Structures are given as structure tokens and as C-alpha cells.
Amino acid sequence: MNFENILVTSENGIGQITINRPSKLNALNVATIQELHTAFENLDADAETKVIIITGEGEKAFVAGADISEFAHFTVEEGAQLAQQGQELLFDFVENLRTPVIAAVNGFALGGGLELAMACHFRVASDNAKMGLPEVSLGVIPGYGGTQRLPQLVGKGRAMEMIMTAGMIDAETAKTYGLVNHVVPQTELLEFVKGIASKIMRNSPVAIGQAIKAVNANFKDGVDGYKTEIKSFGKCFGTEDFKEGTTAFLEKRKASFSGK
Structure with a gap:
């Protein structure tokens, strides 16, 4: 464009x-x-x-x-x-x-x-x-x-x-x-x-996006940052990046994140 x-x-x-x-x-x-x-x-x-x-x-x-x-x-x-x-x-x-x-x-x-x-x-x-x-x-x-x-x-x-x-x-x-x-x-x-x-860029794009959301929540009126963190933390468990990251750690290799 x-x-x-x-x-x-x-x-x-x-x-x-x-x-x-x-x-x-x-x-x-x-x-x-x-x-x-x-x-x-x-x-x-x-x-x-x-x-x-x-x-x-x-x-x-x-x-x-x-x-x-x-x-x-x-x-x-x-x-x-x-x-x-x-x-x-x-x-x-x-x-x-x-x-x-x-x-x-x-x-x-x-x-x-x-x-x-x-x-x-x-x-x-x-x-x-x-x-x-x-x-x-x-x-x-x-x-x-x-x-x-x-x-x-x-x-x-x-x-x-x-x-x-x-x-x-x-x-x-x-x-x-x-x-x-x-x-x-x-x-x-x-x-x-x-x-x-x-x-x-070595890290999980999905996790980074959730981290940005959680950090920002602390500065928003009427929003409980801790609750946002808990919710965002939980969401990570349903991602391909979480499975890849934890598997790579256990297998002692570098993770290859898909951003999903």
C-alpha cells in the first residue's frame, strides 16, 4: 500500500x-x-x-x-x-x-x-x-x-x-x-x-500478546490487572505455542513457535 x-x-x-x-x-x-x-x-x-x-x-x-x-x-x-x-x-x-x-x-x-x-x-x-x-x-x-x-x-x-x-x-x-x-x-x-x-522474536507471539494485555490492564481504571493476568495465563494453555514451548523445554531443544 x-x-x-x-x-x-x-x-x-x-x-x-x-x-x-x-x-x-x-x-x-x-x-x-x-x-x-x-x-x-x-x-x-x-x-x-x-x-x-x-x-x-x-x-x-x-x-x-x-x-x-x-x-x-x-x-x-x-x-x-x-x-x-x-x-x-x-x-x-x-x-x-x-x-x-x-x-x-x-x-x-x-x-x-x-x-x-x-x-x-x-x-x-x-x-x-x-x-x-x-x-x-x-x-x-x-x-x-x-x-x-x-x-x-x-x-x-x-x-x-x-x-x-x-x-x-x-x-x-x-x-x-x-x-x-x-x-x-x-x-x-x-x-x-x-x-x-x-x-x-525467539519467543511465543501468542504469549507476548497476552503479556501486553495483562501489563496494560494494570493501568486501566476499573480493571483488575491480576484477574486479567490469570485469564491471560489460562488462555496460553490452549495454544499450540504452549505445547511447543513446554515440549521443547522437556526435550532440551529450541522451540519453534507458530504463533497459534
């Missing part, structure tokens, strides 16, 4: 989505959000895709924010609708995807860009990355889940400071905060992330 704002490749079980608006520092507009939704949906439905990596084109930015020109004159109702549709189409969608999604954060990840990275299952940053939620400097707040996911990742106090100051933090600070798992030179970023992806 051809896209105007993103590039999508798939090789050796790894799907890669690259946001391709370098002249706009890969800023998110409505069209790009829709294209990203479609790309994630297609890769998740592809049984050959075991891990998805998302990154930005060029050396300057992962995503430098939302495209402000699109909503500068919105009404209250239009603003709320923009946030709701964006969360449903992309940010919540990515967070709950059964296929693991890794954000390879190259350069600036600001506003909607950081929100997109936070919606991924975990993040790796280049050493020149800068991250922040500058929305209050524009008279608005993060609307794509930033006020919820940032405190989950870095704690309430640090999140409050980052949001209220509208400031940026560097990659090493982000690592100290727990916002990213690793920091590597930009030239090594994608290969490093693909190395993590290869480790993930």
Missing part, C-alpha cells in the same frame, strides 16, 4: 514504519495519524510480522510535535474531537496492539511525538534525542494521552514538572527517569533496536 507521509517495510519478521515528513520535522497531522493507523493495523494482521519498529525520517526528529496549523483556529468541540479521534485511531490503538511496538526515538520527540513514543511498548533513544511536552506554552495541554502516560512512566512529580515547564530533557535524563530503556549513538539506533527485536 502506498502512503504519502510514511514509509513501511517488512523484512525478516520486523515491520518498520518511518514517519516521512522531514521538511516538517515529521510533525503529526490528521492524514499522517490515519496512515499510521492503517500501517499498524496491516502489520499487526500479518502473521509474518513479529515486531514493529517506528522511527522518524532524517537525523533531526522522531516527531517534533503535532501540526499546529491544522488546529490553531479550532473550537472547544473541535479540539475535544481531535483529541478523542487521535487517541482512538493511533495512540490507544498502538498501546493495545498484540504485536510488540518499539519506538526508535531519533532526535526531537516533542508533544504528539513524545505521546506517540509513550504509546509504544517501550522506547530506545539516540544520544541526540530531546523529549518534552511543550503544549502549555501554546495555551493547551497534551491531548493524545500525555498527561496519563508520562506520570505512569516517570512518576507524578517529574511529569508535572515536565508538563508545567514545557521544557525538554535529553536522552540520558530520559533514561534516568525510566522514559527510555536505552541510549545509543544515532548511527547505531536502528541496528540496536533490531537486535532487541530479534530476541523478542
